[in-house]
């Protein structure tokens with residue numbers, strides 16, 4: 001029995017085809033129509049369908065670059081089986097405005113499953129949930145830290161979700177961080193449809209990060225290889241630590257912040273992670289590690305307010 005074509009918006013993509021589908025999501029105040037562009041790659045052989053999506057947060061450009069590079073390097077062409085749907089920019093509005101959100105201030109990743117009668121964020125979310133997600137068996141959603149926070153390359157999935165942890169291990173990022181499902185997020189919407197969505201985090205917003213991009217591209221190769229979707233053996237993964245618990249170290253005072261330990265490092269309890277100074281040179285306050293942990297993120301902001309997140313710690 002031959003595989004059925006995918007019917008996405010007004011396109012019909014049969015096995016063996018590669019199509020670019022433009023799905024309109026709404027119009028700008030200027031009248032210009034904005035659309036989501038999806039590359040759909042289908043092999044002749046039946047198999048699982050991976051959805052790779054980036055730019056749900058429009059300013060998180062590493063994810064956009066990861067999928068762009070995967071497309072230009074031909075990673076999804078010549079699949080041994082199954083299909084890949086690749087969307088480099090979901091939130092086009094945020095991308096051209098260098099913004100996490102859409103212009104109405106709403107976060108697409110807090111708008112799932114979405115609603116076509118709702119705001120722009122809700123329409124974008126609905127388009128993905130309704131028109132693309134039903135075809136996918138598993139997904140990787142690419143993110144970076146927001147607001148100058150640098151995330152060391154990591155995969156996030158739910159604690160105790162063994163199939164998700166297995167996919168995360170296949171991806172082989174340096175850290176696997178288990179996190180509960182965030183209400184109205186894409187990962188939660190996928191889970192509600194019985195699909196596994198891994199979240200990749202790497203680098204910071206509006207800044208390319210070579211380590212994050214290279215790690216993610218190798219991770220995609222390993223993920224596809226583990227599903228027998230790629231024939232060519234990918235580079236082996238380095239050590240991969242499963243961190244089941246995490247918490248933030250926040251700024252005890254407002255001031256100028258300088259880190260001395262950064263994401264990717266292991267720290268001991270009591271170790272100095274950085275320092276907050278006042279701008280007039282009158283005091284300085286060291287920031288200590290509250291426990292032994294791996295630093296999974298640090299804040300690159302030079303000026304911080306009291307309570308701002310400075311370091312994200314992960315441990316077993």
Ligand SMILES: [Zn+2]
Pocket residue numbers: 057060142143144146
């Ligand atoms: Zn994000």
